[in-house]
Amino acid sequence: GIQVEQSPPDLILQEGANSTLRCNFSDSVNNLQWFHQNPWGQLINLFYIPSGTKQNGRLSATTVATERYSLLYISSSQTTDSGVYFCAVEGIYNNNDMRFGAGTRLTVKP
Amino acid sequence: EAGVAQSPRYKIIEKRQSVAFWCNPISGHATLYWYQQILGQGPKLLIQFQNNGVVDDSQLPKDRFSAERLKGVDSTLKIQPAKLEDSAVYLCASRPGQGKETQYFGPGTRLLVL
Numbered sequence: 001g002i003q004v005e006q007s008p009p010d011l012i013l014q015e016g017a018n019s020t021l022r023c024n025f026s027d028s029v030n031n032l033q034w035f036h037q038n039p040w041g042q043l044i045n046l047f048y049i050p051s052g053t054k055q056n057g058r059l060s061a062t063t064v065a066t067e068r069y070s071l072l073y074i075s076s077s078q079t080t081d082s083g084v085y086f087c088a089v090e091g092i093y094n095n096n097d098m099r100f101g102a103g104t105r106l107t108v109k110p
Numbered sequence: 111e112a113g114v115a116q117s118p119r120y121k122i123i124e125k126r127q128s129v130a131f132w133c134n135p136i137s138g139h140a141t142l143y144w145y146q147q148i149l150g151q152g153p154k155l156l157i158q159f160q161n162n163g164v165v166d167d168s169q170l171p172k173d174r175f176s177a178e179r180l181k182g183v184d185s186t187l188k189i190q191p192a193k194l195e196d197s198a199v200y201l202c203a204s205r206p207g208q209g210k211e212t213q214y215f216g217p218g219t220r221l222l223v224l
Contacts, residue, residue: 004152033212041199043153043215086152088213097166098143098213100152 002027002091006101013077013108021072021104023087031090031098032063034072038083046072046085077108112136114216116202122222128190131219134183135204141165143213144177144187145201153201159185192223 003026013019025032034046047054047061049070054061058077063070074081084103091099115134123129135142140161145153156175157167162182170177174193179185189196199218205211 031211035215041218041220043201043203043218045212045214048212088152097155097158097169100154102152 001097002029002089002099004087004089004099004101006085006087006104008104009102010105011107013106015077015079015108015110017077017108018073018075019077019106021074021085021087021106023070023072023089023101025068025070025087025089025091027068028092029065029068029089030092032070033088033098034061034070035086035088036081036083037086037103043086074106077106079108079110082106082108114202114204114214116200116216116219118219119217120220120222122224123192124224125194126191128188129192129221130186130188131200131202131221133185133187133202133216135185135202136214139204139206139214140182141205141207142179142185143203143205144185145203147199147201147218149198156187189221192221194223197221197223 005024007022032050035043049061049063051065058075060073086103088100142159144156147153156170157177158165159179177187201218202216203213205213
């Protein structure tokens with residue numbers, strides 16, 4: 001099945017700093033989503049972005065489907081941004097199965 | 111719009127006991143998913159329903175896990191008998207159809223098997 005790799009696995013930032021999280025995937029995709037899992041375990045949708053660029057406040061994401069990667073940008077980070085960020089994809093040959101990466105654990109220090 | 115509801119939020123059982131989890135998806139969502147998330151890992155799909163039919167259960171350990179969605183709305187996931195390695199968070203998600211749409215997740219049920 002499709003493989004999803006996220007980097008870096010861990011990231012520690014000072015409040016106000018910017019960051020870029022990366023998601024590589026091994027095959028063509030129908031669906032790509034970025035999620036934030038907060039400390040209470042809730043998975044929160046950030047972006048549905050199988051291709052192109054989207055922005056929502058301090059967050060933006062870009063997916064280059066032809067090169068099989070997606071980037072999540074966090075600008076002016078805040079302590080509430082802490083948590084685990086997951087990339088999840090559905091391959092075009094197996095779109096019943098959303099595969100998650102292992103996540104990037106972000107810690108933002110005040 | 112109400113989100114995906116799950117209960118209970120926490121459950122502690124001993125190995126070899128049985129346990130059941132309940133999920134109510136967002137109103138009108140035809141597709142429902144159950145995921146298992148082991149500590150430190152991303153969620154893994156267990157089973158997918160389209161209305162009340164199973165679309166994919168290839169990763170469901172069918173010797174001990176079962177799931178149903180009898181009326182095409184809410185769903186239950188059961189484990190019988192539980193093993194220590196079943197300790198995880200069980201997440202339910204739903205989406206309107208089966209196409210290129212966002213999945214919405216519930217808060218999850220944290221299971222600890224002692």
